[in-house]
Amino acid sequence: MKRGAPLRRTPFKAKAAVQAKRERAPLVLVPRAEASRAVMALVLPKPAAKPVLKTPDRKSQAIRDSARDEECTVRITGVCNHDPKTTVWSHAPLGAAGKAGALKALDLCGCYSCAACHDVVDGRAPRPAGYTHEQVLLDWFFGHLRSLVRLKQKGLV
Numbered sequence: 001m002k003r004g005a006p007l008r009r010t011p012f013k014a015k016a017a018v019q020a021k022r023e024r025a026p027l028v029l030v031p032r033a034e035a036s037r038a039v040m041a042l043v044l045p046k047p048a049a050k051p052v053l054k055t056p057d058r059k060s061q062a063i064r065d066s067a068r069d070e071e072c073t074v075r076i077t078g079v080c081n082h083d084p085k086t087t088v089w090s091h092a093p094l095g096a097a098g099k100a101g102a103l104k105a106l107d108l109c110g111c112y113s114c115a116a117c118h119d120v121v122d123g124r125a126p127r128p129a130g131y132t133h134e135q136v137l138l139d140w141f142f143g144h145l146r147s148l149v150r151l152k153q154k155g156l157v
């Protein structure tokens, strides 16, 4: 059996209301800023991953050794023993200075401190009466600045 003429597909006719709406509503493009988050993920390139920066000169034996016979720069009132024989290089007890877990802060982020002040700053000895932790840190930061001046005078920074 053969068909003489091919089958024809006729489009479905939209209902009159739908047809009228199509003619009224112009095509609206959604600005990128208003697109959904999922669409934005497809549109915007991912930012490059930040490289983990390493600090090559964390340690300075010259700075640590320079603490020998230095006077204390922290000078916590009622605590400081002002004994240069006990002075050590005190590292900042703060993550902002590069301290992380057992890793000490950078050597540059430190100060000359006697053993008594050092113990209070690191929490091995109690703070003096009326002292807050912030006041101890403030004394330490003054010591840090005094120490930076000393390091500069010695030509170590």
Ligand SMILES: [Zn+2]
Binding pocket: 072, 073, 074, 075, 076, 079, 080, 081, 082, 113, 114, 115, 116, 117, 118
């Ligand atoms: Zn001291």
